[in-house]
Amino acid sequence: MLxxxxxxxxxxxxxxxxxxxxxxxxxxxxxxxxxNGAGKxxxxxxxxxxxxxxxxxxxxxxxxxxxVPAPKLVSKGLAxxxxxxxxxxxxxxxxxxxxxxxxxxxxEVEPHLARVYDLFPRMxxxxxxxxxxxxxxxxxxxxxxxxxxxDPKLIMLDEPxxxxxxxxxxxxxxxxxxxxxxxxxxxxxEQNAQMALSVADRGYVLETGKIVSSGTGSExxxxxxxxxxxxxx
Amino acid sequence: xxxxxxxxxxxxxxxIYAIIALGYTxxxxxxxxxxxxxxxxxxxxxFMCFFAMGSFGLPPLVGVLLAVVVCTVLGMVIERLAYxxxxxxxxxxxxxxxxxxxxxxxNGAQILWGAATKTFTxxxxxxxxxxxxxxxxxxxxxxxISYVALLSIVVCLVVMVSxxxxxxxxxxxxAMRACSEDKGAAQxxxxxxxxxxxxxxxxxxxxxxxxxxxxxSAYPILSPTTGSLPGIRAFTAAVxxxxxxxxxxxxxxxxxxxxxxxxxxxxxxxxxxxxVFAVLIIVLLVKPAGLLGKYVPEKV
Numbered sequence: 001m002l003x004x005x006x007x008x009x010x011x012x013x014x015x016x017x018x019x020x021x022x023x024x025x026x027x028x029x030x031x032x033x034x035x036n037g038a039g040k041x042x043x044x045x046x047x048x049x050x051x052x053x054x055x056x057x058x059x060x061x062x063x064x065x066x067x068v069p070a071p072k073l074v075s076k077g078l079a080x081x082x083x084x085x086x087x088x089x090x091x092x093x094x095x096x097x098x099x100x101x102x103x104x105x106x107x108e109v110e111p112h113l114a115r116v117y118d119l120f121p122r123m124x125x126x127x128x129x130x131x132x133x134x135x136x137x138x139x140x141x142x143x144x145x146x147x148x149x150x151d152p153k154l155i156m157l158d159e160p161x162x163x164x165x166x167x168x169x170x171x172x173x174x175x176x177x178x179x180x181x182x183x184x185x186x187x188x189x190e191q192n193a194q195m196a197l198s199v200a201d202r203g204y205v206l207e208t209g210k211i212v213s214s215g216t217g218s219e220x221x222x223x224x225x226x227x228x229x230x231x232x233x
Numbered sequence: 234x235x236x237x238x239x240x241x242x243x244x245x246x247x248x249i250y251a252i253i254a255l256g257y258t259x260x261x262x263x264x265x266x267x268x269x270x271x272x273x274x275x276x277x278x279x280f281m282c283f284f285a286m287g288s289f290g291l292p293p294l295v296g297v298l299l300a301v302v303v304c305t306v307l308g309m310v311i312e313r314l315a316y317x318x319x320x321x322x323x324x325x326x327x328x329x330x331x332x333x334x335x336x337x338x339x340n341g342a343q344i345l346w347g348a349a350t351k352t353f354t355x356x357x358x359x360x361x362x363x364x365x366x367x368x369x370x371x372x373x374x375x376x377x378i379s380y381v382a383l384l385s386i387v388v389c390l391v392v393m394v395s396x397x398x399x400x401x402x403x404x405x406x407x408a409m410r411a412c413s414e415d416k417g418a419a420q421x422x423x424x425x426x427x428x429x430x431x432x433x434x435x436x437x438x439x440x441x442x443x444x445x446x447x448x449x450s451a452y453p454i455l456s457p458t459t460g461s462l463p464g465i466r467a468f469t470a471a472v473x474x475x476x477x478x479x480x481x482x483x484x485x486x487x488x489x490x491x492x493x494x495x496x497x498x499x500x501x502x503x504x505x506x507x508x509v510f511a512v513l514i515i516v517l518l519v520k521p522a523g524l525l526g527k528y529v530p531e532k533v
Contacts, residue, residue: 048421074423086418088411099411102404103423150423 001026001185002047002078002154006056009042016042017053018209024154024187029180031188031196031217033230034206040189041083043206044158047187048080049073061153075103079152083159083189085143089132093123096131096142100149108151116145119175137168144175148184155179156187161195173199193230197221205230237376239498240491245382245451247490248389252444253467254474254482255396256437262413262477263433266324269331270311271441272464273338278304278442279353279449279459280346286354293356300442308438309431317427335461342457355450357381381450388447392440393483400479409433413477466493466506469513475526484524 002024009017017039024030032040045051047058049070058066060078068076079100088096097116101109117124120141126134131142140160147155157176161169173195180186180199190196197203200217205226213223220226253275260268278300285296315334319327357380361367368379400406411419412429420426441460448463449455466489474485489509496508516524 050417050420070420071423071425074421080421082418082421086415086421088414088418090414091407091410095407095410098404098407099419099422099424102408106404146422 001028001061002187003059004043004047004056005059007043007046007053007058008055009039009046009051009053016209017046019056020206020209020211021056022204022211022214024185027180027183027185028201029176029186029188029199031190031200031203032206033190033193033196033203033220035230036191037208038206039209040191040206041158042209044080044156044187044189047156048078074150074152077151077153078156079147079150079154080156081143081147081158081160083162085139087131087134087139087142087146089130091131092128093131093134093142094127096146097123097127097149100146103150109149112149112151116148119148119178120145136164137171140164140168140172141175144172148179152184154185154187156189158189159191160188161190161192169195193226194221197226235498239494241376241378241382243491243494244487245385245490246494247470247487248385249444249448249451249486250463250467250470250489251389251483251486252392252440252447253463254471254486255392255479256440256444257468257471258474258476258478258482259396259433260437261471263409264312264316264430266316266327267331267468268316268434268437269328269464269468270334270338271437272460272462272467273335273342274304274308274311274438274441274460275445275448275464276342276455276457276460277307277338278445279455280342281442282356282446283351283353283449283455286356297356297443297446300446301439304438304442304445305435308434308441312431312434317430335464339457339461346457348457350454350456353449353453353455355381355453356446357384357450379451381447385447385451388443389483389486392443393479396436396479405429405432466509469509472523473513473516475523478523478525478527481523481525488524 004023005021006019007017008019020043032043034040042051046053049068053066057064060076065073088099097113098109101112122138123142123145131139134142160172164172169192176186176188177199188196188200197217197220202216203220204211204214205220213226256271257268260266281300281303282296285291285299286293311334315330316327319330357367359367359379366377368377369383370377400410408424409429411422411424412426416426445460467486470485470489471482473489474481492512493505493509496505500508
Protein backbone atom coordinates (compact mmCIF):
# COMPACT_ATOMS: atom_id res chain seq x y z
CA MET A 1 0.00 0.00 0.00
CA LEU A 2 2.78 2.41 0.99
CA UNK A 3 6.32 2.10 -0.24
CA UNK A 4 9.07 4.47 0.82
CA UNK A 5 12.31 4.16 -1.10
CA UNK A 6 15.60 5.82 -0.34
CA UNK A 7 14.42 9.12 1.09
CA UNK A 8 16.84 11.73 2.46
CA UNK A 9 15.84 14.76 4.46
CA UNK A 10 18.02 17.69 5.46
CA UNK A 11 17.41 20.39 8.06
CA UNK A 12 19.90 22.92 6.75
CA UNK A 13 23.27 21.21 7.12
CA UNK A 14 21.90 18.38 9.24
CA UNK A 15 21.26 15.16 7.37
CA UNK A 16 18.28 13.90 9.40
CA UNK A 17 17.09 10.98 7.28
CA UNK A 18 19.72 8.96 5.46
CA UNK A 19 18.38 6.73 2.70
CA UNK A 20 15.38 5.28 4.53
CA UNK A 21 13.30 2.61 2.76
CA UNK A 22 10.39 0.55 4.07
CA UNK A 23 6.94 -0.59 3.11
CA UNK A 24 3.51 -1.10 4.58
CA UNK A 25 1.27 -3.77 3.07
CA UNK A 26 -2.52 -3.83 2.94
CA UNK A 27 -4.12 -4.42 6.36
CA UNK A 28 -0.83 -4.44 8.28
CA UNK A 29 0.24 -2.60 11.39
CA UNK A 30 3.81 -1.54 10.78
CA UNK A 31 5.78 0.29 13.43
CA UNK A 32 8.81 2.54 13.27
CA UNK A 33 10.57 2.55 16.59
CA UNK A 34 13.59 4.46 17.74
CA UNK A 35 14.88 6.87 20.32
CA ASN A 36 14.26 10.61 20.48
CA GLY A 37 15.76 12.28 17.43
CA ALA A 38 16.15 9.08 15.42
CA GLY A 39 14.06 10.59 12.62
CA LYS A 40 10.70 8.92 13.17
CA UNK A 41 8.54 12.04 13.00
CA UNK A 42 10.66 13.48 10.20
CA UNK A 43 9.93 10.34 8.18
CA UNK A 44 6.19 10.71 8.78
CA UNK A 45 6.22 14.38 7.90
CA UNK A 46 8.01 13.57 4.66
CA UNK A 47 5.32 11.03 3.76
CA UNK A 48 2.57 13.50 4.56
CA UNK A 49 4.15 16.17 2.37
CA UNK A 50 5.15 18.66 5.06
CA UNK A 51 8.86 17.96 4.38
CA UNK A 52 10.53 16.96 1.12
CA UNK A 53 13.15 14.45 0.08
CA UNK A 54 15.32 15.36 -2.92
CA UNK A 55 15.92 11.67 -3.66
CA UNK A 56 13.96 8.44 -3.84
CA UNK A 57 10.21 7.99 -4.03
CA UNK A 58 7.14 7.58 -1.88
CA UNK A 59 4.49 5.42 -3.50
CA UNK A 60 0.97 5.17 -2.10
CA UNK A 61 -1.38 2.72 -3.83
CA UNK A 62 0.83 2.71 -6.89
CA UNK A 63 1.01 6.48 -7.21
CA UNK A 64 4.12 8.54 -6.52
CA UNK A 65 3.02 11.03 -3.87
CA UNK A 66 6.41 12.62 -3.15
CA UNK A 67 5.39 15.91 -4.78
CA VAL A 68 1.71 15.92 -3.80
CA PRO A 69 1.03 18.86 -1.45
CA ALA A 70 -0.04 17.96 2.09
CA PRO A 71 -3.73 18.98 1.89
CA LYS A 72 -4.27 16.80 -1.21
CA LEU A 73 -3.10 13.59 0.49
CA VAL A 74 -6.13 13.28 2.75
CA SER A 75 -8.48 12.88 -0.19
CA LYS A 76 -6.18 10.15 -1.53
CA GLY A 77 -6.82 8.14 1.64
CA LEU A 78 -3.81 9.00 3.77
CA ALA A 79 -4.57 10.43 7.21
CA UNK A 80 -2.20 11.39 9.97
CA UNK A 81 -2.57 11.75 13.72
CA UNK A 82 0.23 14.21 14.42
CA UNK A 83 2.62 14.16 17.31
CA UNK A 84 1.19 16.01 20.30
CA UNK A 85 -2.36 15.40 18.94
CA UNK A 86 -2.78 18.96 17.59
CA UNK A 87 -6.54 18.98 17.98
CA UNK A 88 -8.33 22.32 17.60
CA UNK A 89 -8.57 23.27 21.27
CA UNK A 90 -11.07 26.12 20.87
CA UNK A 91 -13.48 24.10 18.76
CA UNK A 92 -15.98 21.55 20.06
CA UNK A 93 -15.39 17.80 19.85
CA UNK A 94 -17.89 17.47 17.04
CA UNK A 95 -16.42 20.40 15.11
CA UNK A 96 -12.99 18.78 15.35
CA UNK A 97 -14.44 15.59 13.91
CA UNK A 98 -16.18 17.53 11.14
CA UNK A 99 -12.83 19.06 10.20
CA UNK A 100 -11.47 15.53 9.84
CA UNK A 101 -14.08 14.94 7.15
CA UNK A 102 -13.31 18.25 5.42
CA UNK A 103 -12.47 16.60 2.10
CA UNK A 104 -15.50 14.30 2.13
CA UNK A 105 -18.90 15.20 0.72
CA UNK A 106 -21.24 16.43 3.45
CA UNK A 107 -23.52 13.41 3.02
CA GLU A 108 -20.72 11.21 4.38
CA VAL A 109 -20.21 13.20 7.59
CA GLU A 110 -23.12 11.65 9.50
CA PRO A 111 -22.23 7.98 8.90
CA HIS A 112 -18.56 8.61 9.71
CA LEU A 113 -19.53 10.49 12.87
CA ALA A 114 -21.69 7.55 13.92
CA ARG A 115 -18.79 5.16 13.36
CA VAL A 116 -16.33 7.28 15.35
CA TYR A 117 -18.84 7.70 18.20
CA ASP A 118 -19.28 3.94 18.15
CA LEU A 119 -15.56 3.47 18.57
CA PHE A 120 -15.21 6.26 21.14
CA PRO A 121 -18.45 6.50 23.15
CA ARG A 122 -16.74 9.08 25.34
CA MET A 123 -16.53 11.45 22.39
CA UNK A 124 -20.27 11.18 21.86
CA UNK A 125 -20.91 12.17 25.48
CA UNK A 126 -18.68 15.20 25.08
CA UNK A 127 -19.51 16.21 21.56
CA UNK A 128 -20.67 19.74 22.45
CA UNK A 129 -17.71 20.29 24.78
CA UNK A 130 -14.76 22.46 23.76
CA UNK A 131 -11.82 20.17 22.95
CA UNK A 132 -9.41 22.09 25.18
CA UNK A 133 -11.32 20.87 28.24
CA UNK A 134 -10.71 17.17 27.45
CA UNK A 135 -8.11 15.12 29.32
CA UNK A 136 -4.94 13.99 27.57
CA UNK A 137 -6.30 10.54 26.84
CA UNK A 138 -9.55 11.93 25.49
CA UNK A 139 -7.63 14.37 23.32
CA UNK A 140 -5.69 11.45 21.84
CA UNK A 141 -8.95 9.64 21.14
CA UNK A 142 -10.31 12.78 19.49
CA UNK A 143 -7.19 13.12 17.34
CA UNK A 144 -7.57 9.50 16.21
CA UNK A 145 -11.30 9.90 15.64
CA UNK A 146 -10.66 13.05 13.63
CA UNK A 147 -8.23 11.20 11.36
CA UNK A 148 -10.72 8.36 10.90
CA UNK A 149 -13.39 10.83 9.75
CA UNK A 150 -11.73 11.01 6.33
CA ASP A 151 -12.25 7.25 5.98
CA PRO A 152 -8.54 6.69 5.31
CA LYS A 153 -6.99 3.64 3.73
CA LEU A 154 -3.82 4.20 5.70
CA ILE A 155 -3.62 5.98 9.03
CA MET A 156 -0.29 7.19 10.38
CA LEU A 157 -0.04 7.57 14.15
CA ASP A 158 2.78 9.69 15.53
CA GLU A 159 3.57 8.82 19.17
CA PRO A 160 0.00 8.15 20.30
CA UNK A 161 1.17 7.12 23.77
CA UNK A 162 3.17 10.26 24.43
CA UNK A 163 2.46 11.85 27.80
CA UNK A 164 -0.30 9.43 28.76
CA UNK A 165 -0.68 7.39 31.94
CA UNK A 166 -0.04 3.63 31.47
CA UNK A 167 -3.73 2.75 31.77
CA UNK A 168 -4.57 5.20 28.98
CA UNK A 169 -1.72 3.89 26.84
CA UNK A 170 -3.34 0.44 27.08
CA UNK A 171 -6.69 1.90 26.05
CA UNK A 172 -5.15 3.64 23.05
CA UNK A 173 -3.43 0.42 21.97
CA UNK A 174 -6.69 -1.50 22.38
CA UNK A 175 -8.23 0.95 19.95
CA UNK A 176 -5.32 0.46 17.54
CA UNK A 177 -5.93 -3.31 17.66
CA UNK A 178 -9.63 -2.68 17.10
CA UNK A 179 -8.91 -0.58 14.02
CA UNK A 180 -6.58 -3.27 12.74
CA UNK A 181 -9.32 -5.86 13.14
CA UNK A 182 -11.69 -3.93 10.90
CA UNK A 183 -9.03 -3.78 8.21
CA UNK A 184 -7.43 -0.33 8.61
CA UNK A 185 -3.79 -0.24 7.60
CA UNK A 186 -1.68 1.48 10.24
CA UNK A 187 1.78 2.99 10.31
CA UNK A 188 2.68 3.49 13.94
CA UNK A 189 5.58 5.61 15.12
CA GLU A 190 6.43 5.03 18.76
CA GLN A 191 9.03 5.47 21.45
CA ASN A 192 7.20 2.92 23.54
CA ALA A 193 8.82 0.01 21.68
CA GLN A 194 7.38 -2.68 23.94
CA MET A 195 3.76 -1.69 23.27
CA ALA A 196 4.32 -0.91 19.60
CA LEU A 197 6.05 -4.19 18.78
CA SER A 198 3.47 -6.23 20.68
CA VAL A 199 0.66 -5.02 18.39
CA ALA A 200 2.64 -4.68 15.15
CA ASP A 201 2.83 -7.21 12.32
CA ARG A 202 6.21 -5.86 11.35
CA GLY A 203 8.61 -3.24 12.64
CA TYR A 204 11.61 -1.19 11.63
CA VAL A 205 14.22 0.19 14.01
CA LEU A 206 15.42 3.69 13.20
CA GLU A 207 18.71 4.99 14.58
CA THR A 208 20.14 8.43 13.76
CA GLY A 209 18.30 8.58 10.47
CA LYS A 210 18.97 5.03 9.28
CA ILE A 211 17.03 1.79 9.47
CA VAL A 212 19.28 -0.58 11.43
CA SER A 213 17.04 -3.62 11.68
CA SER A 214 13.63 -4.91 10.72
CA GLY A 215 11.45 -7.96 11.22
CA THR A 216 8.10 -9.13 12.54
CA GLY A 217 6.91 -7.69 15.81
CA SER A 218 7.82 -10.78 17.79
CA GLU A 219 11.20 -11.18 16.11
CA UNK A 220 12.16 -7.66 17.11
CA UNK A 221 10.76 -8.12 20.62
CA UNK A 222 13.17 -11.04 21.05
CA UNK A 223 16.10 -9.47 19.24
CA UNK A 224 19.01 -9.03 21.66
CA UNK A 225 20.18 -5.65 20.39
CA UNK A 226 16.62 -4.26 20.29
CA UNK A 227 16.00 -5.57 23.79
CA UNK A 228 19.13 -3.93 25.00
CA UNK A 229 18.54 -0.56 23.38
CA UNK A 230 14.78 -0.12 23.63
CA UNK A 231 13.22 -2.65 25.95
CA UNK A 232 15.30 -2.11 29.06
CA UNK A 233 17.59 -5.12 28.77
CA UNK B 234 -32.30 64.57 25.09
CA UNK B 235 -28.81 65.64 24.05
CA UNK B 236 -27.45 62.73 26.10
CA UNK B 237 -29.59 60.29 24.13
CA UNK B 238 -28.55 61.99 20.91
CA UNK B 239 -24.90 61.51 21.85
CA UNK B 240 -25.47 57.85 22.66
CA UNK B 241 -27.03 57.28 19.24
CA UNK B 242 -24.29 59.21 17.45
CA UNK B 243 -21.74 57.17 19.37
CA UNK B 244 -23.37 53.87 18.55
CA UNK B 245 -23.63 54.68 14.84
CA UNK B 246 -20.02 55.87 14.67
CA UNK B 247 -19.05 52.82 16.71
CA UNK B 248 -20.91 50.59 14.27
CA ILE B 249 -18.67 51.84 11.48
CA TYR B 250 -15.57 51.26 13.62
CA ALA B 251 -16.86 47.80 14.44
CA ILE B 252 -17.26 46.87 10.76
CA ILE B 253 -13.66 47.98 10.10
CA ALA B 254 -12.41 46.29 13.28
CA LEU B 255 -13.99 42.99 12.20
CA GLY B 256 -11.74 43.00 9.14
CA TYR B 257 -8.67 43.73 11.27
CA THR B 258 -9.49 41.05 13.78
CA UNK B 259 -10.34 38.32 11.26
CA UNK B 260 -7.12 38.86 9.35
CA UNK B 261 -5.16 38.92 12.59
CA UNK B 262 -6.88 35.76 13.80
CA UNK B 263 -5.96 33.77 10.74
CA UNK B 264 -2.78 35.32 9.33
CA UNK B 265 -1.44 36.53 12.71
CA UNK B 266 -0.53 39.86 11.15
CA UNK B 267 -1.65 43.45 11.59
CA UNK B 268 -2.82 44.64 8.21
CA UNK B 269 -2.19 48.36 8.52
CA UNK B 270 -3.28 48.84 4.92
CA UNK B 271 -6.82 47.92 5.96
CA UNK B 272 -7.73 51.56 6.65
CA UNK B 273 -6.66 52.61 3.16
CA UNK B 274 -8.86 49.97 1.59
CA UNK B 275 -11.74 51.90 3.19
CA UNK B 276 -10.62 54.99 1.30
CA UNK B 277 -10.46 53.10 -2.01
CA UNK B 278 -13.97 51.79 -1.40
CA UNK B 279 -15.27 55.28 -0.70
CA PHE B 280 -13.63 56.61 -3.89
CA MET B 281 -15.23 53.85 -5.97
CA CYS B 282 -18.66 54.77 -4.65
CA PHE B 283 -17.88 58.48 -5.12
CA PHE B 284 -17.04 57.99 -8.80
CA ALA B 285 -19.93 55.63 -9.48
CA MET B 286 -22.48 58.02 -8.01
CA GLY B 287 -20.85 61.39 -8.63
CA SER B 288 -19.20 60.94 -12.04
CA PHE B 289 -21.47 58.37 -13.61
CA GLY B 290 -24.71 59.14 -11.81
CA LEU B 291 -25.28 55.52 -10.92
CA PRO B 292 -27.72 54.64 -8.11
CA PRO B 293 -26.26 54.31 -4.56
CA LEU B 294 -26.71 50.53 -4.48
CA VAL B 295 -24.57 50.13 -7.61
CA GLY B 296 -21.96 52.41 -6.05
CA VAL B 297 -21.81 50.27 -2.93
CA LEU B 298 -21.61 47.07 -4.99
CA LEU B 299 -18.79 48.47 -7.11
CA ALA B 300 -16.91 49.49 -3.97
CA VAL B 301 -17.34 46.02 -2.48
CA VAL B 302 -16.21 44.22 -5.64
CA VAL B 303 -13.16 46.45 -6.18
CA CYS B 304 -12.07 46.23 -2.52
CA THR B 305 -12.56 42.45 -2.37
CA VAL B 306 -10.28 42.01 -5.36
CA LEU B 307 -7.85 44.62 -4.00
CA GLY B 308 -7.64 42.84 -0.63
CA MET B 309 -6.92 39.49 -2.29
CA VAL B 310 -4.31 41.03 -4.61
CA ILE B 311 -2.56 42.78 -1.70
CA GLU B 312 -2.45 39.50 0.22
CA ARG B 313 -1.17 37.55 -2.77
CA LEU B 314 1.53 40.02 -3.82
CA ALA B 315 2.67 41.58 -0.56
CA TYR B 316 1.96 39.21 2.32
CA UNK B 317 1.92 35.67 0.93
CA UNK B 318 5.62 35.72 -0.07
CA UNK B 319 6.37 36.65 3.56
CA UNK B 320 4.43 33.80 5.16
CA UNK B 321 7.62 32.36 6.72
CA UNK B 322 9.23 35.75 7.37
CA UNK B 323 9.53 37.33 10.84
CA UNK B 324 6.42 39.25 11.86
CA UNK B 325 8.30 42.55 11.90
CA UNK B 326 8.97 42.23 8.16
CA UNK B 327 5.26 41.66 7.53
CA UNK B 328 4.33 44.64 9.71
CA UNK B 329 6.67 46.96 7.83
CA UNK B 330 5.34 45.64 4.52
CA UNK B 331 1.79 46.41 5.67
CA UNK B 332 2.81 49.99 6.47
CA UNK B 333 4.41 50.17 3.02
CA UNK B 334 1.23 48.95 1.34
CA UNK B 335 -0.69 51.56 3.30
CA UNK B 336 1.47 54.38 1.91
CA UNK B 337 1.36 52.85 -1.54
CA UNK B 338 -2.43 53.01 -1.53
CA UNK B 339 -2.48 56.58 -0.19
CA ASN B 340 0.09 57.84 -2.68
CA GLY B 341 -1.49 55.88 -5.52
CA ALA B 342 -4.83 57.50 -4.75
CA GLN B 343 -3.16 60.90 -4.65
CA ILE B 344 -1.63 60.39 -8.12
CA LEU B 345 -4.83 59.01 -9.62
CA TRP B 346 -7.42 61.19 -7.97
CA GLY B 347 -5.50 64.19 -6.60
CA ALA B 348 -4.80 65.29 -3.05
CA ALA B 349 -7.65 67.79 -2.83
CA THR B 350 -10.51 66.98 -0.49
CA LYS B 351 -13.71 66.02 -2.29
CA THR B 352 -17.28 66.25 -1.11
CA PHE B 353 -18.79 62.81 -0.96
CA THR B 354 -22.38 62.30 -2.11
CA UNK B 355 -24.02 60.43 0.78
CA UNK B 356 -25.87 57.27 -0.24
CA UNK B 357 -28.84 58.67 1.66
CA UNK B 358 -29.02 62.40 1.21
CA UNK B 359 -29.31 64.33 4.53
CA UNK B 360 -32.47 66.09 3.36
CA UNK B 361 -35.34 64.98 1.15
CA UNK B 362 -36.86 66.79 -1.85
CA UNK B 363 -39.03 68.92 0.42
CA UNK B 364 -35.97 70.07 2.35
CA UNK B 365 -36.88 68.12 5.49
CA UNK B 366 -34.13 66.10 7.12
CA UNK B 367 -33.96 62.42 6.14
CA UNK B 368 -34.13 61.33 9.72
CA UNK B 369 -36.29 59.50 12.18
CA UNK B 370 -37.97 62.12 14.39
CA UNK B 371 -38.82 61.02 17.89
CA UNK B 372 -40.32 62.84 20.87
CA UNK B 373 -41.84 65.50 18.66
CA UNK B 374 -38.59 66.20 16.84
CA UNK B 375 -36.43 66.53 19.95
CA UNK B 376 -34.55 63.39 19.06
CA UNK B 377 -33.51 63.08 15.44
CA ILE B 378 -31.71 60.00 14.14
CA SER B 379 -30.46 60.30 10.57
CA TYR B 380 -31.22 57.43 8.24
CA VAL B 381 -27.49 57.04 7.55
CA ALA B 382 -26.88 56.51 11.27
CA LEU B 383 -29.70 53.98 11.42
CA LEU B 384 -28.36 52.23 8.34
CA SER B 385 -24.87 52.00 9.88
CA ILE B 386 -26.25 50.38 13.02
CA VAL B 387 -28.41 47.92 11.05
CA VAL B 388 -25.58 46.99 8.66
CA CYS B 389 -23.22 46.44 11.60
CA LEU B 390 -25.72 44.13 13.32
CA VAL B 391 -26.35 42.20 10.11
CA VAL B 392 -22.59 41.83 9.50
CA MET B 393 -22.01 40.71 13.07
CA VAL B 394 -24.78 38.10 13.01
CA SER B 395 -23.77 36.80 9.56
CA UNK B 396 -20.12 36.46 10.55
CA UNK B 397 -21.05 34.63 13.74
CA UNK B 398 -23.23 32.22 11.78
CA UNK B 399 -20.60 31.86 9.07
CA UNK B 400 -17.75 30.96 11.43
CA UNK B 401 -19.95 28.86 13.72
CA UNK B 402 -22.15 26.94 11.31
CA UNK B 403 -20.60 26.66 7.85
CA UNK B 404 -17.88 24.28 6.75
CA UNK B 405 -15.74 27.10 5.33
CA UNK B 406 -16.16 29.20 8.45
CA UNK B 407 -15.13 26.31 10.67
CA ALA B 408 -12.14 25.64 8.42
CA MET B 409 -11.19 29.28 8.92
CA ARG B 410 -11.24 28.83 12.69
CA ALA B 411 -9.22 25.62 12.35
CA CYS B 412 -6.59 27.51 10.31
CA SER B 413 -6.44 30.30 12.85
CA GLU B 414 -5.70 27.77 15.58
CA ASP B 415 -3.18 25.47 13.90
CA LYS B 416 -2.28 25.78 10.22
CA GLY B 417 -0.24 22.56 10.16
CA ALA B 418 -3.06 20.49 11.61
CA ALA B 419 -5.56 22.20 9.29
CA GLN B 420 -3.43 21.12 6.33
CA UNK B 421 -3.47 17.55 7.58
CA UNK B 422 -7.29 17.75 7.44
CA UNK B 423 -7.03 18.65 3.75
CA UNK B 424 -7.84 22.34 4.26
CA UNK B 425 -6.10 24.62 1.77
CA UNK B 426 -4.60 27.20 4.13
CA UNK B 427 -3.56 29.65 1.39
CA UNK B 428 -7.01 29.95 -0.10
CA UNK B 429 -8.55 30.23 3.37
CA UNK B 430 -6.27 33.18 4.16
CA UNK B 431 -7.10 34.74 0.81
CA UNK B 432 -10.82 34.37 1.53
CA UNK B 433 -10.36 36.07 4.91
CA UNK B 434 -8.75 39.07 3.21
CA UNK B 435 -11.61 39.12 0.71
CA UNK B 436 -14.24 39.23 3.47
CA UNK B 437 -12.33 41.83 5.51
CA UNK B 438 -11.84 44.09 2.49
CA UNK B 439 -15.47 43.81 1.41
CA UNK B 440 -16.43 44.94 4.92
CA UNK B 441 -13.93 47.81 4.66
CA UNK B 442 -15.66 48.96 1.46
CA UNK B 443 -19.05 48.98 3.17
CA UNK B 444 -17.58 50.86 6.14
CA UNK B 445 -15.96 53.39 3.82
CA UNK B 446 -19.23 54.20 2.09
CA UNK B 447 -21.14 54.47 5.39
CA UNK B 448 -18.47 56.62 6.98
CA UNK B 449 -18.26 59.04 4.08
CA SER B 450 -22.06 59.22 3.97
CA ALA B 451 -22.10 60.30 7.61
CA TYR B 452 -19.06 62.60 7.34
CA PRO B 453 -19.04 63.51 3.65
CA ILE B 454 -15.42 64.46 3.00
CA LEU B 455 -13.06 62.30 1.02
CA SER B 456 -9.31 62.46 0.41
CA PRO B 457 -6.51 59.90 -0.04
CA THR B 458 -5.84 59.94 3.72
CA THR B 459 -9.49 59.56 4.71
CA GLY B 460 -9.04 55.94 5.75
CA SER B 461 -5.95 56.30 7.83
CA LEU B 462 -7.28 57.69 11.12
CA PRO B 463 -10.50 55.60 11.20
CA GLY B 464 -8.28 52.62 10.37
CA ILE B 465 -6.12 53.26 13.42
CA ARG B 466 -9.17 53.85 15.61
CA ALA B 467 -10.74 50.61 14.40
CA PHE B 468 -7.47 48.80 15.08
CA THR B 469 -7.64 50.25 18.58
CA ALA B 470 -11.22 48.99 18.83
CA ALA B 471 -10.10 45.49 17.81
CA VAL B 472 -7.36 45.49 20.46
CA UNK B 473 -9.77 46.97 22.99
CA UNK B 474 -12.25 44.12 22.47
CA UNK B 475 -9.53 41.46 22.21
CA UNK B 476 -7.80 41.05 18.87
CA UNK B 477 -8.76 37.86 17.07
CA UNK B 478 -12.22 37.81 18.65
CA UNK B 479 -15.23 38.63 16.45
CA UNK B 480 -17.61 39.63 19.29
CA UNK B 481 -14.65 41.54 20.75
CA UNK B 482 -14.27 43.66 17.62
CA UNK B 483 -17.98 44.40 17.70
CA UNK B 484 -17.97 45.39 21.36
CA UNK B 485 -14.70 47.33 21.04
CA UNK B 486 -15.99 49.26 18.03
CA UNK B 487 -19.27 50.29 19.66
CA UNK B 488 -17.57 51.28 22.93
CA UNK B 489 -14.92 53.27 21.10
CA UNK B 490 -17.59 55.15 19.15
CA UNK B 491 -19.45 56.00 22.34
CA UNK B 492 -16.32 57.06 24.23
CA UNK B 493 -15.16 59.23 21.36
CA UNK B 494 -18.54 60.94 21.00
CA UNK B 495 -18.85 61.53 24.75
CA UNK B 496 -15.33 62.88 24.96
CA UNK B 497 -16.15 65.32 22.15
CA UNK B 498 -19.44 66.34 23.72
CA UNK B 499 -18.46 66.63 27.37
CA UNK B 500 -14.69 67.05 27.54
CA UNK B 501 -13.08 68.55 24.48
CA UNK B 502 -13.18 67.93 20.74
CA UNK B 503 -9.42 68.36 20.54
CA UNK B 504 -8.76 65.87 23.30
CA UNK B 505 -11.15 63.15 22.09
CA UNK B 506 -8.40 60.95 20.62
CA UNK B 507 -6.31 61.33 23.77
CA UNK B 508 -9.27 60.24 25.87
CA VAL B 509 -9.93 57.24 23.63
CA PHE B 510 -6.34 56.07 23.88
CA ALA B 511 -6.17 56.73 27.63
CA VAL B 512 -9.17 54.41 28.06
CA LEU B 513 -7.45 51.82 25.86
CA ILE B 514 -4.31 51.95 27.99
CA ILE B 515 -6.29 51.53 31.20
CA VAL B 516 -8.23 48.57 29.78
CA LEU B 517 -5.04 46.89 28.59
CA LEU B 518 -3.38 47.41 31.98
CA VAL B 519 -6.26 45.59 33.66
CA LYS B 520 -7.02 43.07 30.90
CA PRO B 521 -3.93 42.65 28.70
CA ALA B 522 -5.79 40.51 26.16
CA GLY B 523 -8.62 43.03 25.73
CA LEU B 524 -12.20 42.83 26.94
CA LEU B 525 -13.14 39.52 25.31
CA GLY B 526 -9.70 38.24 24.28
CA LYS B 527 -8.17 35.14 25.73
CA TYR B 528 -4.82 35.52 27.36
CA VAL B 529 -2.64 32.78 25.92
CA PRO B 530 0.69 32.44 27.66
CA GLU B 531 3.63 31.85 25.35
CA LYS B 532 4.37 28.11 25.34
CA VAL B 533 7.95 27.19 26.09
